[in-house]
Amino acid sequence: MRTIHAAPLLRHTLDDEPTPGGAVLIVGNRIEAVGPLDELVAAYPQVRVRRWDGILGPALVHDGPLPPAPTPRERVHALFRLGVGAVLAAQLTDPELRAAAVRNGVAVLDSPRPPALIPTDRADLAAFADDGTCIATVVAGRLVHRRA
Template sequence: MLTIHAADELRYGWDDDTEPVKDGAVAVEGDRAVWSGTLTEVQERFPGARVRRWPGVIGPALLHLGPLPDAPTPRERVHEVLKRGATAVLEEYADTPELQ
């Protein structure tokens, strides 16, 4: 089912000079983003799609690219990554049984 996720602002990157899209939206089907733009543009392209509105900003997920930081337990190692803003970890760094 295609869903449009909308927020006050849509960002295509966090560190670039790209201007954010005010009243932005992303059309998502399954595990793929299929279209983005203003909410009006996305709704015109996908009329009748379900719309979910979120407070704040929609933007790309941050990926933790290195080994997990040291911490007393596996859970705390993952929590440390999440506190830094990452939403995903490379599989090669999370393939031990205690992290799965």
């Protein structure tokens, strides 16, 4: 299934200046294209478009202890509320926590990597409000968090 995610501003990496009118086309769990929303909609007119406020960009890589919560599943979902799509393996020493992360599609990394929106890469992205709060998180092409 193809989905276009769009926002008023898009950044390809966390260090990039946001550019207006960008969007990301996702097919399955991969990024198929990144470009201007109008061009993607013209090329794929039947595709569902999800529009988010704020800035759309790559999901974050979490490199510290996971937020506290009563269960491993809730600890993983706390990451999604922060816009996280990947976590360092060193933070998942508890087998139940690691299993919850993997079951929910979190990328488990051996070492940090700078997040980026790159065609053919895994579709991990997030939308953030101007104040930095996460509006939505997509992990491996699946919407896992949406602020109410």
